[in-house]
Amino acid sequence: MRLRDYQASAVWDLRLLYANGARGAFLVAPCGAGKTVIFATIARLAVRKGRRVVVVVPRRELMDQALDKLTACGAGRLGIIAAGRKNPHPDAPVQVAMLWSLARRVLPWSPDLVIIDEAHLAKCASVAKLLARPTWAGARLLLASATPWRTDGKGFADLAQAIVACPQVGELQAMGHLVPVVTYSRQDHVKLAGLHRRAGEYRREEMAARFHQPKLWGDIVSAWQEHAAGLRTICFASSVAHGLALCRAYNAAGIPAGHLDGSTPAEERQRLLAALAAGDLLVVTNCGVLCEGFDLPALGCVQVARKTASRGLWLQMTGRALRPAPGKREAVVIDHGANWQEHGLVDDVRTYTLAGRVKRERPPVPAVRQCTDCFRVFASEDWHKDAGGWWICPGCGHAERPQRRRPPATAKAARLERVNGRKINPIPLQRCPQGVDPALWARLELERIDKGHKPGWSWHRARTWQQRRRSSRRSW
Numbered sequence: 001m002r003l004r005d006y007q008a009s010a011v012w013d014l015r016l017l018y019a020n021g022a023r024g025a026f027l028v029a030p031c032g033a034g035k036t037v038i039f040a041t042i043a044r045l046a047v048r049k050g051r052r053v054v055v056v057v058p059r060r061e062l063m064d065q066a067l068d069k070l071t072a073c074g075a076g077r078l079g080i081i082a083a084g085r086k087n088p089h090p091d092a093p094v095q096v097a098m099l100w101s102l103a104r105r106v107l108p109w110s111p112d113l114v115i116i117d118e119a120h121l122a123k124c125a126s127v128a129k130l131l132a133r134p135t136w137a138g139a140r141l142l143l144a145s146a147t148p149w150r151t152d153g154k155g156f157a158d159l160a161q162a163i164v165a166c167p168q169v170g171e172l173q174a175m176g177h178l179v180p181v182v183t184y185s186r187q188d189h190v191k192l193a194g195l196h197r198r199a200g201e202y203r204r205e206e207m208a209a210r211f212h213q214p215k216l217w218g219d220i221v222s223a224w225q226e227h228a229a230g231l232r233t234i235c236f237a238s239s240v241a242h243g244l245a246l247c248r249a250y251n252a253a254g255i256p257a258g259h260l261d262g263s264t265p266a267e268e269r270q271r272l273l274a275a276l277a278a279g280d281l282l283v284v285t286n287c288g289v290l291c292e293g294f295d296l297p298a299l300g301c302v303q304v305a306r307k308t309a310s311r312g313l314w315l316q317m318t319g320r321a322l323r324p325a326p327g328k329r330e331a332v333v334i335d336h337g338a339n340w341q342e343h344g345l346v347d348d349v350r351t352y353t354l355a356g357r358v359k360r361e362r363p364p365v366p367a368v369r370q371c372t373d374c375f376r377v378f379a380s381e382d383w384h385k386d387a388g389g390w391w392i393c394p395g396c397g398h399a400e401r402p403q404r405r406r407p408p409a410t411a412k413a414a415r416l417e418r419v420n421g422r423k424i425n426p427i428p429l430q431r432c433p434q435g436v437d438p439a440l441w442a443r444l445e446l447e448r449i450d451k452g453h454k455p456g457w458s459w460h461r462a463r464t465w466q467q468r469r470r471s472s473r474r475s476w
Contacts, residue, residue: 001072003041004177006167010038013164014142015045024141024160026119028352031146031319032178033166039115039144040069047076047093051112054139055096056130060266061293062117066096081105099126110135118292119143120312123154131159146319147312148352151200157354169322169347178322181346182395183377184227185335185370190216192307192338201309208239211305211336217249220305220336224283225253228332231300232276235285236317238306243285246305250283257283260290291316297325300332307337314343322346340368340377373398430455436462 003011010027017025029035043053055070057063063082070078077089081097095107103126114136116122122143130136143160172178190210195202224233237243240261250257258272258281269289275281277296283303284290291313299321308314321331333346344350345368370377371393378394390399432441444458 001037001041001069001074003037004034007034007038007041010164010166011041011045014038014042017162017164018140022140022161024143026148026156026160026163026352026354027142027144027166028148028163029144029146029166030169030172030178030322031316032322033146033172035144035146035166036065036069036117037073038166039117039142040066040073040075042142043070043094043113043115044073044075046113051093052109053094053113053115054102054107054111055094055115055117056099056102056127057096057117057293058099058121059118059293060098063096063098065293065295066117070094070096103129107135111139113140113142115142115144117144119145119156120147120150122156122159123150123152147315148354149310149312151310151312153200155353155355160354163352163354165352168349169319170349173347177324179324179328180330181318181322181333182330183333183335183340183345184223184375185338185340185377186223186375190336190338195307197309202307204239207307208242210307211238212242212245214245216305216336217245220246220303221249221253221255223334223336224250224255224301224303227334228301228303230282231332232279232281232296232298233283233301233303234276234290234294234299234320235283235303236291236306237285237287240287242305243287247283247285250285255283256281257285260284260286262287262289264289290320294320295323296320297323298328299323300328301334302331303334303336304339305336308339309342311343314339315346318346335377344368345377345379371395371398372400430458433459433462436466440465 010029014025014027027035027038029038039055043055046053055066057066060082063080067078067080075094077092077094079087079089079092079095081087081095082101083098087095090108114131116127121127131141141159143156148156148163166172167175169178169181173180192210195206195210197203220235224235235243235246237246240263243259243261247257247259258275260269260272264272272281272284273294273296276284277298302318302321304314304317308317318333321333368377368379369391374393374396376393376395392399430445432438440462441458444461448455448457
């Protein structure tokens with residue numbers, strides 16, 4: 001197998017790190033850059049020196065990919081450690097193992113090199129127990145991932161001493177190894193404010209309540225028909241029920257679609273993905289199944305009908321469509337959750353670090369613009385101004401003048417005095433809006449100031465209270 005220049009350079013850098021005494025290294029390669037080829041070459045070179053290698057993967061699809069690339073690289077006999085599969089060569093110098101199967105077994109020999117694929121999942125108890133085995137104490141460690149970030153903020157400095165990074169998405173696109181990406185987004189029909197997080201990710205039940213609505217199913221299908229008609233697509237839903245509903249909506253519109261989730265049998269999953277590859281299905285909806293380990297170069301569109309707080313998950317989902325294929329000029333990303341506003345575009349330049357996050361970061365707002373006519377998202381430098389100062393959309397040619405944000409209206413504030421111990425603190429209250437009970441408004445304003453909420457909190461609470469009162473009257 002002939003390596004690309006950057007792949008050969010990554011192999012050389014990794015070997016140099018180990019030669020200089022590093023115990024662990026982190027290989028970062030974007031989706032489609034060929035990280036499996038890189039660590040398969042490292043494994044082959046290690047076997048040549050008489051070393052023993054264990055490749056740990058979290059999914060069966062990744063295990064099949066690793067077996068294919070190791071065979072193509074000439075790594076020799078390969079063992080397989082996975083539930084339901086007999087190991088053809090238990091004494092082979094390279095063993096490809098499912099993580100949870102390996103955690104329950106003991107190897108007959110001590111590994112010299114441990115390769116962990118999708119290493120952003122490596123900070124779990126199963127990996128910690130493996131690495132803590134006495135027979136694994138002297139093993140070198142190679143972590144490989146396209147997204148070296150975790151929602152819980154844990155770093156990898158305790159597992160690796162250096163990062164070896166391949167070119168980023170924009171550079172690979174310029175080289176022709178990945179296709180350009182076109183992003184469309186429209187979120188005005190989904191209210192995303194107020195979502196809460198649990199363990200760094202948005203709560204699934206709240207997210208599903210926002211997206212799993214009958215009035216949105218048709219919008220998602222019509223968005224696909226407008227921007228990606230005829231393209232083979234995977235759609236990431238907010239829940240299993242949401243994915244099933246979207247699948248029914250696509251089929252009702254005459255678009256052949258299927259659905260996958262964690263309960264789908266392996267045979268049915270293979271059949272659906274084979275139908276998608278052959279073009280018999282155009283859309284496959286799923287909930288958290290095809291985020292990693294799914295490679296279909298002919299895939300033309302990724303539809304994200306959910307919200308995520310994970311930058312890694314966002315890049316994993318959108319990276320499924322980056323691989324080139326005959327006749328494929330670009331990939332389409334349809335983002336219904338406005339994830340690009342929080343995590344940036346797919347081809348943005350990103351920084352990598354082994355250090356963990358001390359506190360929750362809020363990434364800077366990306367320098368992008370969105371056309372108000374076709375809803376296509378572009379980097380700011382891709383827009384241009386004409387002589388009249390109008391911005392011209394490079395996608396549809398729509399001209400618009402940038403609007404400045406209006407400053408918030410300043411209402412006349414009344415001043416009350418609140419007794420707090422011996423001190424009398426003057427507290428400014430906003431003027432009571434028209435149609436709101438003054439007594440209710442004063443009580444809400446005092447509660448807002450006590451809790452430190454923003455000025456608009458009182459107005460929203462008053463409006464909610466009035467709507468509930470009207471609905472209770474109608475029910476009577």
